[in-house]
Amino acid sequence: MHLDHFPHGPAAVGADARRPDGSRRALRIGLGGPVGSGKTATVAALCRALRDRLSLAVVTNDIYTREDAEFLLREAVLPPERITAVETGACPHTAIRDDISANLEAVEDLEDEVGPLDLILVESGGDNLTATFSKGLVDAQIFVIDVAGGDDIPRKGGPGVTTADLLVVNKTDLAPHVGSDLARMAADAKAQRAELPVVFQSLRSEHGVADVAAWVRARLAAWTA
Amino acid sequence: MTRTALLVLADGRFPAGGHAHSGGAEAAVKAGRITGAQSLEAFCRGRLHTAGLVAAALAAAAAGGVDPAGLDAAADARTPSPALRATARRLGRQLMRAARATWPSDELDAVARQFPKGAHQPVVLGLTARAAGLGPADAAYCAVYESVSGPATAVVRLLSLDPFEATAVLARLAPELDRVADRAVTSASAVPAEGLDVLPAASAPLLEIGAEVHAAWPVRLFAS
Numbered sequence: 001m002h003l004d005h006f007p008h009g010p011a012a013v014g015a016d017a018r019r020p021d022g023s024r025r026a027l028r029i030g031l032g033g034p035v036g037s038g039k040t041a042t043v044a045a046l047c048r049a050l051r052d053r054l055s056l057a058v059v060t061n062d063i064y065t066r067e068d069a070e071f072l073l074r075e076a077v078l079p080p081e082r083i084t085a086v087e088t089g090a091c092p093h094t095a096i097r098d099d100i101s102a103n104l105e106a107v108e109d110l111e112d113e114v115g116p117l118d119l120i121l122v123e124s125g126g127d128n129l130t131a132t133f134s135k136g137l138v139d140a141q142i143f144v145i146d147v148a149g150g151d152d153i154p155r156k157g158g159p160g161v162t163t164a165d166l167l168v169v170n171k172t173d174l175a176p177h178v179g180s181d182l183a184r185m186a187a188d189a190k191a192q193r194a195e196l197p198v199v200f201q202s203l204r205s206e207h208g209v210a211d212v213a214a215w216v217r218a219r220l221a222a223w224t225a
Numbered sequence: 226m227t228r229t230a231l232l233v234l235a236d237g238r239f240p241a242g243g244h245a246h247s248g249g250a251e252a253a254v255k256a257g258r259i260t261g262a263q264s265l266e267a268f269c270r271g272r273l274h275t276a277g278l279v280a281a282a283l284a285a286a287a288a289g290g291v292d293p294a295g296l297d298a299a300a301d302a303r304t305p306s307p308a309l310r311a312t313a314r315r316l317g318r319q320l321m322r323a324a325r326a327t328w329p330s331d332e333l334d335a336v337a338r339q340f341p342k343g344a345h346q347p348v349v350l351g352l353t354a355r356a357a358g359l360g361p362a363d364a365a366y367c368a369v370y371e372s373v374s375g376p377a378t379a380v381v382r383l384l385s386l387d388p389f390e391a392t393a394v395l396a397r398l399a400p401e402l403d404r405v406a407d408r409a410v411t412s413a414s415a416v417p418a419e420g421l422d423v424l425p426a427a428s429a430p431l432l433e434i435g436a437e438v439h440a441a442w443p444v445r446l447f448a449s
Contacts, residue, residue: 101240
């Protein structure tokens with residue numbers, strides 16, 4: 001075998017901060033949460049907010065289709081070569097937590113093919129309240145819930161609500177229509193999460209995804225510092 | 226070797242990507258060929274004696290020290306469907322990552338360098354067994370068991386089949402799994418003297434056709 005054809009050695013096996021050529025890899029942020037809470041809409045809004053200043057890519061983990069990837073393609077938030085869909089065998093939580101090999105390949109291939117990248121957003125298909133990302137896959141995770149899914153979700157807790165690096169309570173514009181009490185949700189989230197941050201957002205408002213985008217920029221600044 | 230290493234490698238939760246694949250079961254369910262435990266058993270038996278046998282012989286040969294590049298070419302030659310070849314390489318790459326993290330070895334690193342996009346999964350399985358201190362028979366057993374356990378687990382999800390019935394199917398097939406593993410080991414052990422052509426080349430046309438059809442579906446639960 002001619003080892004000199006492979007000067008950088010074999011690929012990394014885990015979440016090493018450096019790529020085989022010694023450069024720093026992209027920051028990886030996971031977005032999880034229940035079905036319909038607005039994960040893909042948040043990813044799309046983040047791409048629009050960040051793409052002019054940062055080199056971005058997205059990995060989606062759909063349950064049984066390529067719908068999320070196709071939504072992002074249709075919305076043209078990024079060029080198609082920057083969006084990869086991972087198939088999960090009906091179990092997104094397995095693909096983002098228990099067996100992350102397909103996702104690691106997706107993020108590494110994106111860096112090889114369209115890099116250098118600053119940031120890769122890894123979106124989970126809608127799942128249950130216990131679905132969290134492996135630390136072997138992402139550097140930080142955002143859990144997205146919405147006011148219409150029931151204002152008792154922050155009180156119920158679960159690994160996503162209690163441990164995510166950022167909790168996003170989405171669709172606040174719907175709160176009066178579905179009888180959700182935002183103050184109660186904020187108090188419950190505070191009780192579950194202590195000092196961990198919570199963002200209340202409505203993507204239909206002018207402010208949109210600005211708070212989440214600012215949080216992502218801060219994580220990125222810490223990553224590259 | 227330790228016998229426990231075999232359990233680690235054969236564990237369905239070993240993180241090597243298999244959970245997202247049905248081994249052709251999703252296509253067979255859609256086509257009406259698997260409808261319950263009985264037809265699952267028939268499907269598994271067919272897969273065992275074709276794809277399972279070939280995979281087990283490749284894995285046993287790799288575990289026995291046969292050159293992986295030659296085995297990878299032999300696997301290509303035995304896999305007519307481009308979709309199945311792509312799946313085998315993707316799973317080989319995923320298994321390689323898990324193997325290198327679990328049982329670090331220079332030999333695995335060298336093959337990872339040689340095949341950055343993945344070698345065929347059974348070849349990597351054999352090399353993994355080797356890195357774990359296991360032998361050709363262990364690798365063959367892992368391969369034959371995977372060839373039927375993957376579809377059985379998938380059908381539990383696809384048809385909401387009673388999981389006890391699916392597991393009973395695997396238990397009923399056990400004596401046949403033993404025989405196929407033996408046959409695979411025997412042919413693999415003949416490779417140093419007789420060359421790669423001695424490896425079995427059993428084929429299941431419906432699995433190949435089904436894989437091509439499945440790869441074109443816009444909506445599916447499993448990657449293959």
